[in-house]
Amino acid sequence: MRRAVSTTLFGVALLLLTLGCTDKKEEEWINLFNGKDLEGWVPKITGYPTGENYGNTFRVEDGLLTVSYDKYYRFDNRFGHLFYEKPFSNYLLRIEYRFIGEQVEGGAQWALKNSGVMLHSQDPYTMGEQQDFPISLEAQFLGGLGDGPRPTGNLCTPGTHVEINGELIETHCIDAVAPTYNGEEWVTMDILVRGDQEIAHIIDGDTLIKYQHPVVGGDVVNNILPEAKKDGQALKSGYIALQSESHPIQFRKVMIKELNN
Template sequence: MNIKLSFLSALATGAILFACSSAGSKTTLPNDETLQPIQLFNGEDINDWTPKIRLHEVGENYANTFRVEDGLLKVRYDGYDDFNKQYGHLAYNTPYSYYLLRVEYRFVDEQVQGGEGWAWRNSGAMLHGQDPNTMLKEQDFPISIEGQFLGGNGKDERTTSNLCTPGTNVVIDGTLFTPHCTSSTSKTYHGDEWVTADFLVLGDSLIQHILEGEVVLEYNKPQIGGGNVEHYDPAQKTDGKLLDQGFIYLQSESHPIDFRKVELYDLAPYKDNKAKLDEIIQKLL
């Protein structure tokens, strides 16, 4: 899908019109209220977040993997001798259901020793994720929907804001989609440039991945199911259960990455008022 400035998109069984423009820190709503973004990353610390790194207990920030320096939330591996599949995830402590998430990221430096080839310049934002406190010590990924971030090598095409599904499935064009990953229609972002990725998440009805005002991927009915997650608690994996809310995670997959903005517009108060919700989304995008 390649739609600029305005686009028509399916929302549950209806349709809504979105007008896309640059969003500021304050949005004027139809009744002159203002909707302020929640700064999930406050620029100072990660006290509102919980790390979960494979082979380590919930809450242990092994080797200071997730850190705040120079006003940036950084993922670093200077304390690792070898990555050893120690996939890390940093969960914001409040779950959300209806929201617009905005993440600004850039890949930097070199991949740590032991990182797998597919994980070069690879990270992501996990949506509708399980509670980090329910993840087992050796679990590799949270059961969640992943908005995958990928960086380019300077010459080849490599899309970003893709979809991966650890322990989940989605519906695309009316059909249950069971492969682990699918690519978006985005352009490639090379080098260390900053990229702004938006995710419009409306419970279990609609999720859109948006870059530069363009919807690059869209799907419905996120749900638990399938594989691609290991060493989880079976009680947390009820296949077929729709995911209408959950925790947001940032990933550590062996390549250093910086985040300078992680903010969220909470749309839950408007979910039962479709007309107002549509107008707010138009303003935000």
Template sequence: MKFNKLIAAIAIASLCACSANSQVAKNGVKTPKPIQLFNGKDIKDWTPKIKLHEVGENYANTFRVEDGLLKVRYDGYSDFNQQYGHLAYKKPYSYYLLKVEYRFVGDQTKGGEGWAWRNSGAMLHGQDPKTMLKDQDFPISIEGQLLGGDGKNERTNSNLCTPGTNVVIKDKLFTPHCLSSTSKTYHGDQWVTAEFLVLGDSVIQHILDNQVVLSYNKPQIGGSNVINYDPAQKTDGKLLSEGFIYLQSESHPIDFRKVELYDLSPYKADQTKLKQVVDALLKK
């Protein structure tokens, strides 16, 4: 696989505070300007898709902007009733670094599943929201799972879940639904920055506090863990080289204050340049 050396280099650079990274940055590596997917004012660039509701219907004002924050709230629900929601950005991306700043707040809404307590996610390489059916629960996608702690017990963050997808880990197809990362636990209502390095259909890395906590290859359509989808959208074995980015509503209130993306597609033909840019961005 032609990205193997690049993947190893990025992982090593991300896992340590290497002086070489600082040197590269000081030597004038130009990095792309961040694209603010959330503008701090509204969600006009986003499309809601909530289970049991049509594409574009923001049921009960689930997704809203208040005080400069993108908030997920359930005060209009009498019962959650497995109405899993997803908010899709307006265009797909392929090569990028995504940064999401979020915090869990308040109490889980009535009817939420136990596993969904302080649980949300950033969906990567997702299907077009326009192709989701009314009763579909999750977009076919790769999920960077966001989890909060209970103040006592360990609970890893930035895990992997795979609704209608599989990945490759250590050259073997990984088919279970979820995989825990190596992260610490993030308790309370603290703001957390989760980063996701996505390089087409080659590698995806989950990053917290400048540490790679999970890495895998060849994201692809396959498996189960998604229901009521259009079969035409699920071609098992098809590699996912691009897709839509979603934010989740899974029954626990959450705030997002930043959702920004660095487009890396201009560098994908130059592995050396790509590594330099990624190293510099992860040191910001």
């Protein structure tokens, strides 16, 4: 079961409120990706130690942060994540992404034109070498396949649960009411994060989904170190990580604006 959540003017109002009530510090966007190299980012790919960028999966090409599999023979469940080096708690995140090319051989059907950004993630150095996904909240990026709706901006919850409208949701992926992008066009997504009080995925001022009170719990994470998973722990902050799930993707901007508590 996949649960759909929609709002109307919430996104516009939320962004106006957030951006209109900022001090000088909050008016400053920080570029997490410098357009030249992966300075400040740490790769973690399933089957390899934290810091090893197998197959040069994550790279910069023509000023774009690129996830590529041209050095892979097969994907073989080498799920990867590229973590920014420091955690955040209260912020507005802006990401511009596009899917390109063809899925690498051996990628799952569900991973076709599928990627995302992990929020409130565990520290990459606490992940087991064979662990596939970090404990985190995923703002999912999906590309259309030309055969009907396939909305982007959904929420997936590896090793976590959230509340929506006061109800605990334990479903792994929760559909948003959002656009479908079938081609290789650039998509801009804003994600507003207020600790554990409110998280919203936004495109063009429209809120696709919002949720509250994320906690550690559930599964959909394999080969995790037992000491790293404390069920029931509130997720008020954590790392940001970009995914590699077998389909090439590029990022043009990864920007953050830190907000007051």
